[in-house]
Amino acid sequence: MAERETPKTWIFIRDGDIVKNHSIEGLAFARIITDVQRVIDNIGASKYGKDYKKEDLRLYFKDIQEGSVVAPMYPITYPASPDSKNLFTEITGIMERLITTLNTKPDLFREQLESEITSPPERIGLLKSLASLSSSNTPVEIKTSVKKPQNGHFIPKHYTSYLNDLLIDYGGYGEVSVSGVIVRINGDKNYYFTIEAKNGHKYNCYFDPSKEETVKSLYKKWVGFKGDMTKTQKQTKIHSVKELDEVKTETLHNAENYVFKEPIKFDVHYDNDDKLWCIENESLSLSGYGTSYNKALNSLTDEIEGHVLSFTNFPDEKHSSESLRLKERLSVYIDFKAAKKIIDGKYGGV
Structure with missing residues (x-):
């Protein structure tokens, strides 16, 4: 050839x-x-x-x-x-x-x-x-x-x-990036905090004692960091925590199989009073709340489906001027026709 x-x-x-x-x-x-x-x-x-x-x-x-x-x-x-x-x-x-x-x-x-x-x-x-x-x-x-x-x-x-x-x-090892909520801090002999990661698992994360005040300030907050992961038969640990900081925004390219035309930036935080992960974009009237990250994403998906059904099942004259302005903003990110096909396939026609 x-x-x-x-x-x-x-x-x-x-x-x-x-x-x-x-x-x-x-x-x-x-x-x-x-x-x-x-x-x-x-x-x-x-x-x-x-x-x-x-x-x-x-x-x-x-x-x-x-x-x-x-x-x-x-x-x-x-x-x-x-x-x-x-x-x-x-x-x-x-x-x-x-x-x-x-x-x-x-x-x-x-x-x-x-x-x-x-x-x-x-x-x-x-x-x-x-x-x-x-x-x-x-x-x-x-x-x-x-x-x-x-x-x-x-x-x-x-x-x-x-x-x-x-x-x-899958039990990978080496340096990883982790995002989640700090749910426990231990500062006795070994300095570590326990994080509930976005994937739902909990890991003990070991940090330098000089970072104790920083860790305390981020207790019950949504954080991101890097560290070295090791795994034994009993436990997965993350050592040498670095670049620890609060996560305040998250950019999503999709919600389940609804792939956005452009990435959407959301404000995110953990509400410790109600024990909820919160994902919000006020301008697009999109939000998701849940007791885990995945449940918050499911909530966000439900809200997207609600908007899609509202704007595809009812003509523009049935919507208020404010609602039509929201439709215009959402149309920059969401293909309503494609999303409606996914909804029909998911629920058998709505």
Whole structure:
């Protein structure tokens, strides 16, 4: 097969913090291509076990093209998989399907991840690389094709937190980012606080005694931080807590399978009196409240569905001028027709 006819994995890095004038920082580029290579290797090892040879799909690139930064990468040879398929396109296809599901149907991502990546160690490795790719301030787009595509699939930065939550659920280790509510503080012999994370689990988080006053000031508040996770058969712990701060806003790209046209920034806090997680956007008349983060998201989804049904089931003349102004603001973020189809599929027509 002639080189120009072979499929390549095209990596697009748009202008931003690490890209200027079609040039990219060397260290940042090395991290990106390493993450992509690790995703491919984790998928291959999970799907084919010992039959997968990493050297067969070691990616190479010859040039960096213009268009921000565009790097086509490909293996030297194109081996067949044990079931006689093109190994390169099969594995990169799984990678792109996972990224697409994360973007368009996030509620199905975990189920698809467990179906496609059956090996727990490879699943953890893949999640680490996807979280790393999503954490960049400059979006990284990926697409496998013969000819250069216009764009690719990318992971919005918002999903870094979600991917980190999955890492924690699957018993990942190393540095993680955690968000949740501090529910207990211990300052006797070992200084740690207990956090109820957004995923519903509780973890003991160990901090430097010099940070005790800061931790006390954040008791019963919604916080975010980084730390090193370890897991034993009995307990998961987070050590070396750093960058601890109160979380006051959260940007969402979706609520369940309702994917927003533009990200929505919400004010967030924990109401200790009523024991509620609170997610609010006053301008869009959107809010969610619950005794857990997931219940607050469910509440927010219910409110979105209420708005969609109100504006799709009743003509504009049935709404007040104030209601129509709200509809206009919401339409910047919500595709009412697409959302109504999801509602009809979910409830059998409303």
